Amino acid sequence: xxxxxxxxxxxxxxxxxxxxxxxxxxxxxxxxxxxxxxxxxxxxxxxxxxxxxxxxxxxxxxxxxxxxxxxxxxxxxxxxxxxxxxxxxxxxxxxxxxxxxxxxxxxxxx
Numbered sequence: 001x002x003x004x005x006x007x008x009x010x011x012x013x014x015x016x017x018x019x020x021x022x023x024x025x026x027x028x029x030x031x032x033x034x035x036x037x038x039x040x041x042x043x044x045x046x047x048x049x050x051x052x053x054x055x056x057x058x059x060x061x062x063x064x065x066x067x068x069x070x071x072x073x074x075x076x077x078x079x080x081x082x083x084x085x086x087x088x089x090x091x092x093x094x095x096x097x098x099x100x101x102x103x104x105x106x107x108x109x110x
Contacts, residue, residue: 014074
């Protein structure tokens with residue numbers, strides 16, 4: 001995997017972006033083909049966690065974001081999909097906040 005390890009510093013809304021995350025030419029929607037090419041180029045698997053799948057309606061982030069309509073979701077601490085996962089991004093989407101994780105490809109399975 002070709003990502004540098006860096007400290008996760010989220011902004012006032014809860015957003016975070018790894019310094020090596022490309023902007024994908026400013027595209028709002030990224031195609032599956034573009035993501036697959038990027039994963040192959042950087043030698044990792046992308047795993048996406050959705051906040052609404054990880055927390056319940058009693059969680060403060062759920063209440064602030066989904067019930068009160070606040071822009072922030074900083075109380076959500078996404079669960080890493082594996083011990084060797086690296087957080088690439090926490091950001092809002094039309095469907096709610098998501099976290100992007102990079103997991104190094106298993107060389108023995110390749």
